[in-house]
Amino acid sequence: MVLVNSTPMLKEARKSGYGIVAFNVHSLDMLYSVAEAAAELDAPLIVQTTVGTVRNLGPENIVAAAKAASEEYKIPMALHLDHCTDYDVLIKCIRAGYTSVMIDASMHEFDENVRRTNQVMDVAKFLDVNVEAELGKVGGVEDDIVVDEADAQKAVPSECVKFIELTGVPTLAPAIGTAHGIYSGDPDIDFERIEKIANLVDVPLVLHGGSAIPDEDVRRCVSLGMSKMNVSTELKNAYSQAIKEHFEDKPNALDPRQYLTKAKQAAKDLAQSKIKLVGCQGKASEVQALYGNEYKDGALIG
Template identity: 40%
Template sequence: MALVSVSKLLFQADRGGYAVGAFNANNMEIVQAIIRAAELERSPVIMQASQGAINYAGLEFISGMVKIAAESSSVPVALHLDHGTDFEQVVKCIRSGFSSVMYDGSKLPLEENIAMTKKVLDIARPIEVSVEAELGKIGGTEDDIHVSEKEALYTDPEEARYFVEQTGVESLAIAIGTAHGQYKGEPRLDFERLAQIKSLVKIPIVLHGSSGVPDESLRKAIKLGVCKVNIDTNIREALVWTMRKVMAENPAEIDPRKILGPARDAAVEIIREKIRVFGSSGQA
């Protein structure tokens, strides 16, 4: 089937009390793993590409792979730009056929973030491309975007209300204690802040930096209004650790298919686990 908008998937999730997984698609094996896992679980799915993935694989390769996967799939698939900090990059992704984009103006002053988000909405909304924005800084590193612990700020609920009122954005990524990359300890999420934000904005909430967050914390966050959960690091771990294991057991192996094949299978399993935690199994 054709690509669908993230907004459509998230508003259905909001009504249904579950979340849709947004998994970073960095290469062919990961794209195949995501779609395989989604089909096995009968779950809608979001494949997203960061600016780093686009620089690595090329915009047309990323969009082409995901479109082929979606067209041959029996479950709804969206293609989303993750952490688009450059307006021109956002435009290029829309032109390339992305069904959703994130404009990340979280490092900008509030009014500038609002102005830029509205600029993105002006070009995306008429062609039914959904838009995600971010308010508050999520710690850690996402490709070339780094936010130190000192810089990381929780999202202010009243600012969130004002931001959504001023922009009319369709989903909002908030900072409540998660971080990009691998955690050094167990993350502690501010559930009270999440509940307050959700009561004020009335739109789907997005949780970034979710790899490493305990399953029970994710379930609680979803119960409180999170409808999109981003996962990248857990997939990288499953892929790379399996590749290392295969190469250690077979040091003479030179066939990449025999190394990447088992790694892809491992990625399928971790994605299926996350889909079950998110509650989206059987929702396709």
């Protein structure tokens, strides 16, 4: 079984005007929850993990679980490493079998961001691995990366063009006013900036901080060219809240099979709502065709 490079599915999503959700999972049962959710809706899927989750579970274990899920549910699935600043960890994940990685050098000056991105591109472009990079600074907290609201910076459209020319990176996450975590108020999304960037570059754009953005704003972002939407905090919260409610109702019911079943269902329900929101339900067959002979009878082979 193989996992797929997410570049073709994201290009198709951008061309066809829908989005693909990338779910941050922190346990193997969360991974299966989102895979089952996508399979029931016949949707392509990106599963992603933070560096902290990689260190906790081990990249080989995560890859094995993702491959097993792709085999069981027979959907095109990519496995992505989110917000990695450590080149060695990134290479370790590629060697383990990740099919997409994000090199986050957005905290550096433009030229240094280019240099670090090219360092990753020099490896990934020969291995059929998608690379995502960020321009500007998305606010909030993601694992151990903390960007204060005052330090958050929106991407400059002309710099996005230059960055892609200098790196050839196939997916770009421009900061456009969203933030990681749950918003305390309405997000300040710069739709005009998204449109300008999308009109200047043809690579799929990535919407970071997708948790709890109002539905109408998500749909507008997707219509303007955001092809990948990251969802982390909402999924984690739904999963954890189900466990919390289990023990509030039944404090002595300590069987993990009981509370984890509830947590998985909550995560699955949340995942399906996000898949429908970006419009990728029913798109798995179209995406599957992009990968040609890697498929047989709807299942990945390798």
